[in-house]
Amino acid sequence: MNGYWQEILRQIYPLYQKPEEQLDRQLALCGAKPEDIKTVVLSHMHLDHAGNLQLFPHATVYVPKLDFMAAQAQVRLNPNPNTHGGYVKGDMDRQVAQYVMIDEDCELVPGVEIINLPGHTPGLLGLVAHLPSGVYILPQDCIYSSEIYGPPARVSGLLFDNIAFMKSIEKVRKLEKKYGAKVIFAHDEAFFKTLKCAPAFYE
Ligand SMILES: [Zn+2]
Numbered sequence: 001m002n003g004y005w006q007e008i009l010r011q012i013y014p015l016y017q018k019p020e021e022q023l024d025r026q027l028a029l030c031g032a033k034p035e036d037i038k039t040v041v042l043s044h045m046h047l048d049h050a051g052n053l054q055l056f057p058h059a060t061v062y063v064p065k066l067d068f069m070a071a072q073a074q075v076r077l078n079p080n081p082n083t084h085g086g087y088v089k090g091d092m093d094r095q096v097a098q099y100v101m102i103d104e105d106c107e108l109v110p111g112v113e114i115i116n117l118p119g120h121t122p123g124l125l126g127l128v129a130h131l132p133s134g135v136y137i138l139p140q141d142c143i144y145s146s147e148i149y150g151p152p153a154r155v156s157g158l159l160f161d162n163i164a165f166m167k168s169i170e171k172v173r174k175l176e177k178k179y180g181a182k183v184i185f186a187h188d189e190a191f192f193k194t195l196k197c198a199p200a201f202y203e
Helices: 005-011 022-030 065-077 163-177
Strands: 039-041 062-064 098-102 106-109 114-115 125-130 134-138
Touching: 005 062, 022 098, 039 106, 062 125, 065 098, 114 163, 134 163
Parallel strands: 039 062, 062 098
Antiparallel strands: 106 114, 114 125, 125 134
C-alpha cells in the first residue's frame, strides 16, 4: 500500500497481509492464473474491494453504476487525495477489457444473479449463487457482520444513505427466506473462520 493508498487511509486501515494471502497466490491454490479470469464483479469501489484490478486487464468488470460514477468524480474533480473518502485514484485508473455498469438486478450467468444493495455506498452489488448444495448470498459491505444483520438490523459506521442501507438489508433477508439461503458476511472474522477457504470450495 506504500505510495498507493493515500497516507490517511494507510493510517486508518493498516493492511496486515501475508504473501500467501495475496489474490494471485489464492487463485494459484485453485489452479487458476489471473489471466484465466474473464469476469470480475466489484461490489463497490472502496479500496478494500476494488484493489488488485491490475491483475485482470483482459476481464469484463461489472461495477455498480452509481458508485463507479461517484468514485470517478471524487478522485478526478478533487485534487486533495485525503478527501477521496474510501476511494483510491489508482484503482479508478485501471484499464480493463470492458466495464459494465449495473443499476438493475440481472442474471450474470445461469445460476448467478447480481442484486443491487445501495446504502453503504451510492450503488453496491451483491451476488446470489444457486449451487447444488444450496443458495449463497454475498451482500458484501451491505452487511459487514452478523451483528449488523441482526435482526434487528443495525447501521454501520460508514454509511452513504441510511434509509437505502436498511432497505437493502431487508432485501437480503427476504431472499434468504425465499431460498433458505446462507448469507456470507463480508467483514466478520469469527464467521470467516467457519467458511471453506481455497483450495476448498462450495459446490
Ligand atoms: Zn465499503
